[in-house]
Amino acid sequence: MPTDESDLKIIFQKQTYWVIMNEPRKIILEENEIPRSWYNIQADMPNKPLPALHPGTKQPIGPEDLSVLFPMELIKQEVSQEPWIEIPEEVREVYKIWRPTPLFRALNLEKALDTPAKIYYKYEGVSPAGSHKPNTAVPQAYYNMKEGVKKIATETGAGQWGSALAFACEKFGIELEVYMVKVSYEQKPFRKLLMNTWGAEVFSSPSDRTESGRNILAENPNSPGSLGIAISEAVERAAISGGTKKYSLGSVLNHVLMHQTVIGLEAIKQMEKAGAFPDIVIAPLGGGSNFAGLSFPFLQQKIKNGKKIRCIAVEPASCPKLTKGEFRYDFGDTAGLTPLLPMYTLGHSFVPESIHAGGLRYHGASVLVSQLLKDGLVEASAIHQLECFKAGVLFTNTEGILPAPEATHGIAQVIREANKAKEEGKEKTILFNLCGHGYLDMSAYQDYYDGKLVDHELTHEELHSGLKVLETPTID
Ligand SMILES: *Cc1c(COP(=O)(O)O)cnc(C)c1O
Numbered sequence: 001m002p003t004d005e006s007d008l009k010i011i012f013q014k015q016t017y018w019v020i021m022n023e024p025r026k027i028i029l030e031e032n033e034i035p036r037s038w039y040n041i042q043a044d045m046p047n048k049p050l051p052a053l054h055p056g057t058k059q060p061i062g063p064e065d066l067s068v069l070f071p072m073e074l075i076k077q078e079v080s081q082e083p084w085i086e087i088p089e090e091v092r093e094v095y096k097i098w099r100p101t102p103l104f105r106a107l108n109l110e111k112a113l114d115t116p117a118k119i120y121y122k123y124e125g126v127s128p129a130g131s132h133k134p135n136t137a138v139p140q141a142y143y144n145m146k147e148g149v150k151k152i153a154t155e156t157g158a159g160q161w162g163s164a165l166a167f168a169c170e171k172f173g174i175e176l177e178v179y180m181v182k183v184s185y186e187q188k189p190f191r192k193l194l195m196n197t198w199g200a201e202v203f204s205s206p207s208d209r210t211e212s213g214r215n216i217l218a219e220n221p222n223s224p225g226s227l228g229i230a231i232s233e234a235v236e237r238a239a240i241s242g243g244t245k246k247y248s249l250g251s252v253l254n255h256v257l258m259h260q261t262v263i264g265l266e267a268i269k270q271m272e273k274a275g276a277f278p279d280i281v282i283a284p285l286g287g288g289s290n291f292a293g294l295s296f297p298f299l300q301q302k303i304k305n306g307k308k309i310r311c312i313a314v315e316p317a318s319c320p321k322l323t324k325g326e327f328r329y330d331f332g333d334t335a336g337l338t339p340l341l342p343m344y345t346l347g348h349s350f351v352p353e354s355i356h357a358g359g360l361r362y363h364g365a366s367v368l369v370s371q372l373l374k375d376g377l378v379e380a381s382a383i384h385q386l387e388c389f390k391a392g393v394l395f396t397n398t399e400g401i402l403p404a405p406e407a408t409h410g411i412a413q414v415i416r417e418a419n420k421a422k423e424e425g426k427e428k429t430i431l432f433n434l435c436g437h438g439y440l441d442m443s444a445y446q447d448y449y450d451g452k453l454v455d456h457e458l459t460h461e462e463l464h465s466g467l468k469v470l471e472t473p474t475i476d
Contacts, residue, residue: 019107019108019111021107021111023105023107024105024274025104025105025107026102026103026104026105027102027103027104027105027270027271027273027274028100028102028103028270029100029266029269029270030100031096031099031100033100033266033269034087034092034095034096034099034100034262034266035087035261035262035265035266036086036087036092037084037085037086037087038084038085038087038258038259038261038262038265039083039084039258039261039264039265039296039297039300040077040080040081040082040083040084040085040254040258041257041258041261041292041296041299041300041368041372042079042080042081042254042368043081043082043083044083044300044303044304045303045368045371045372045375046303046375046377047371047374047375048371049254049342049367049368049371050342050367050371050475052339052340052341052342052367053329053339053340054339054340055331055336055337055338055339055340058340061339063075063076063079065339066078066339067243068238068239068243069235069238069239069246069247070246070247070248071143071144071146071147071149071246072147073143073146073147074140074143074255077254077255077258078253078254078255079254085258087139087262088139088142090142091138091139091142094138094142094168094171095135095138095262097127097128098126098127098128098134099262099266100266101122101123101124101126101127101263101266102122102123102126103120103121103122103123103266103267103270103271103274104120104121104123104399104434105118105119105120105274106119106120106121106395106398106399108398108399109394109395109398109399109418110418111398112394112397112398113415113418113419113422114422115418115419115421115422116421116422116425116426116427116428117417117418117421117422117426117427117428117429117430118276118427118428118429118430119414119418119430119432120271120274120276120278120429120430120431120432121431121432121433121434122263122266122267122270122294122431122432122433122434123401123434124263124290124433124434124435124436125401125403125404125434125435125436125437127164128167129160129163129164129166129167129194130160130163130404130436130437130439130440131160131164131290131404131435131436131437132260132263132289132290132293132433132435132436133160133161133163133164133165133250133289133436134164134167134168135259135260135262135263135293136164136250136255136256136259136260136289137161137164137165137167137168137169137248137250138168138171139259140165140168140248140256140259141165141168141169141171141172141174141248142168142172144172144174144246144248145172145173145174149174149245149246150174150175150244150245151174151175151176151177151241151244151245151246152165152169152174152175152176152177152238152245152246152247152248153176153177153178153179153234153235153237153238153241153245153246153247153248154176154177154178154179154234154247154248154249154250155178155179155180155181155205155227155230155231155233155234156178156179156180156181156184156191156195156230156250157180157181157184157227157230157286157361157362158181158184158188158191158406158441159180159184159188159191159192159194159195159440160191160250160404160436161250161251162178162180162191162195162200162202163191163194163195163198164250165178165200165248165250166178166194166195166198166199166200167198169198169199169200170198170199175199175201176195176199176200176201177200177201177203177234177237177245178195178200178201178202178203178234179203179205179207179213179230179233179234179237180192180202180203180204180205180230181205181224181225181226181227181229181230182204182205182206182223182224182225183224183225184225185202185204185205185225186204187443188440188441188443190440191440194440203233204225205225205229205230205233206223206225206229206230206233207233209233209237210232210233210236210237211236212229212232212233212236212334212335212337213229213232213233215335216229216334224351226334226351226352226361227361227362227363228332228333228334228348228349228350228351228362228363229333229334229335231249231332231333231334231338232333232334232335232336232337234247235247235333235337235338236335236337239337249332250287250289251286251287251288251289251362251366252287252288252289252332252341252362252364252365252366252367253366254366254367254368256287256289256366257288257289257292257293257296257366257368257369258292259293260289260290260292260293260294261292261293261296261297262293263290263293263294263433264293264294264295264296264297264298265297267294267297267298267431268297268298268301271431276429277307277309277429278298278309278429278430278431279308279309279310279428279429279430280309280310280311280312280417280428280429280430280431281294281295281298281309281310281311281312281430281431281432282311282312282314282410282413282414282417282430282431282432282433283295283312283313283314283410283432283433283435284313284314284315284360284406284407284408284409284410284433284435285313285314285315285322285360285365285369285380285409286315286360286361286362286406287362287364287365287366288313288365288366288368288369289366290433290435291311291313291369291433292366292368292369293433294431294432294433295311295313295378298311299311299372299377299378302377303377310379311377311378311379312378312379312380312381312413312417313365313369313373313378313379313380313381314380314381314382314383314409314410314412314413315360315365315380315381315382315383315409316352316360316361316382316383316384316385316388316409317382317383317384317385317455317456317457317458318352318353318361318384318385318456318458319346319350319352319360319361319362319363320346320382320458320463321343321344321345321346321362321363321364321365322344322365322369322370322373322380322382323380323381323382324346324382324458324463325344325345325346325363325364325365325467326344326345326467326470326474327342327343327344327370327374327474327475328342328343328345328470328472328474328475329341329342329472329475330343330345330347330348330363330364330470330472331348332348332364333348334348334349336348340472341364341367342367342370342371342475343364343365343366343367343370344364344365344370344373344374345363345364345365345466345467345470346363346364346463346466346467347363347465347466347467347468347469347470348363348364348466348470349363349465349466349469350363350465350466353456360406360409363466381413381416383409383412383413384455385405385453385455386448386453386454386455387412388405388408388409388411388412389405389408389444389445389448389453390412391408391411391412391414391415392405392407392408392411392438392445393448394411394415395408395411401434401437402437402438402439402445403434403436403437403438404435404436404437404438404441405438405441405444405445406435406436407433407434407435407436407438408438410432410433410434410435411432411434413432414430414432417430418430
């Protein structure tokens with residue numbers, strides 16, 4: 001059992017009954033309330049994001065450079081300054097399978113914490129793949145289909161993105177090849193089987209199918225892989241296909257973050273129905289898409305209407321790009337094949353400990369979230385994994401849903417804020433994104449119960465090894 005067993009026992013004792021309260025627990029919307037447009041925060045940002053640079057020429061990248069990898073519509077969305085972009089009817093039709101998603105009031109968690117704070121959460125785990133990722137996988141597959149693409153190559157870390165895109169490609173008749181980070185490929189066979197069931201081919205990365213993969217294997221045959229390596233492999237496969245195959249990314253890029261805003265747009269309506277507005281919005285951050293998805297529509301109200309609201313992105317202490325990285329141009333992948341992006345990064349050669357929460361093991365943060373952090377419009381927090389799993393177990397015991405290991409980072413921050421509200425005697429309203437369930441991640445919980453997880457404090461050396469080799473200057 002967990003190392004701090006005594007703490008948990010106290011919690012369990014308090015929670016042997018289901019608290020009955022005269023408050024609604026669940027706020028739901030009708031199908032016709034699925035948003036009709038995505039919100040594009042670029043239109044309202046006080047400082048526009050700096051341009052992506054070509055990896056070879058180091059000049060701002062143009063649409064033509066990206067057209068090997070992405071369909072034109074997504075390239076347009078990437079740089080669009082329009083505040084609203086219409087969601088195609090076909091995409092809304094697929095969204096209807098699981099959207100609108102429910103918003104819950106975490107009454108039992110509030111009770112267990114004995115806090116005056118009101119805690120709400122948006123639950124994205126009701127999607128077919130079990131996370132928020134299908135919100136962008138579906139439009140991405142759709143636009144590829146519209147432009148005649150027959151095949152897509154992508155990477156996946158813990159398997160969440162691969163399964164979301166496998167589901168979406170199946171809907172629009174596109175073949176999919178997935179490069180899955182080796183540690184997850186071995187530790188999480190069920191995600192691979194889910195992708196196979198939706199018709200995708202899955203390869204363990206680094207693989208011998210690409211030059212990037214073969215180079216890594218030559219250096220270290222036992223490489224556990226990383227998201228950065230898997231991206232190199234998928235990008236390479238798409239690039240050498242001569243346009244017959246495209247590439248797709250599940251986070252980081254502007255259009256991906258924009259597709260996720262259906263989460264926050266629905267949440268605003270649901271909070272209105274509950275007669276509440278959040279003081280604090282919290283979500284875990286890997287590349288930044290689920291954080292953006294929930295927070296950007298609220299940030300619009302902060303930027304345009306001066307609403308007071310704190311938006312906090314929570315990252316693992318083992319991969320702390322927002323809190324300990326540097327704001328500079330860096331590659332999105334390990335081999336340096338992608339455009340250079342202006343972002344908070346630990347350096348593209350940074351490989352986090354294998355044991356840590358799969359989906360958050362990425363060296364950089366999205367350009368949009370990075371710029372907003374630099375401008376002080378959002379905040380960041382880094383939390384060690386034992387605190388996160390403890391929060392996840394408490395959440396499961398109070399609210400009933402077992403969160404994805406990534407999602408527990410958000411919950412740990414919620415608990416910190418709820419405890420602070422109690423200390424200060426303030427009735428704060430907190431909203432967080434329960435971005436996925438953890439029912440296919442039970443091996444991570446097993447490691448936690450077996451005491452195999454430790455909090456790894458990054459040394460100065462580890463933190464700077466990836467940054468030292470970056471040739472690009474920091475950006476003021
Ligand atoms: C992929 C994933 C994340 C991290 O990715 P973001 O781009 O930051 O959203 C977090 N939680 C879950 C459940 C995921 O699948």
